[in-house]
Amino acid sequence: MKGLPLRRRAGEPEPSGPVPIPLTRARIAAFLDGEGYKHVMDDDGDLAASWNGNPFWIIVSGELEEVLQVRGRWATTAPVDARTSLLHVVNGWNRDRFWPKAYVREEGGRLALYGEWSTDLAHGVTDDQLARFVLTGLATTLQLFDHVAATLPPPDVPDAG
Structure with a gap:
């Protein structure tokens, strides 16, 4: 999908x-490098x-590579019988929240939790905006993982990898 043109009003x-x-x-990698993130x-x-x-x-996608997505996977998995x-x-x-989108997938006989935060940047992005978007995606997804960990009973087997 091509971006809609931005028009300034007269005057x-x-x-x-x-x-x-x-x-x-490359801009995302430069930001991560500048923050000291390996x-x-x-x-x-994708940057991992x-x-x-x-x-x-941290994924760049879309027809014009205009969509920024920060996707995280909770390090702990849950048993399949904890699905409900x-x-x-x-x-x-x-x-209750706008972001990140959260979803569950079965992987290797266990349940994996993902969080995704995405935004369309078809009109470009400044370095400051890019930093804020990446940090927002990371921080809110980590909040999701903390919320789930505090809400669910401890998993029976920690995820080894």
């Missing part, structure tokens, strides 16, 4: 300050890192 002044420029993986590029071209022991991917309890917590999270 509206030209923008001052930093001008949004296209989103790139990361790698995975086989899909770990925060508080939870794996995260976990879904109850996740549905409550999704009902």
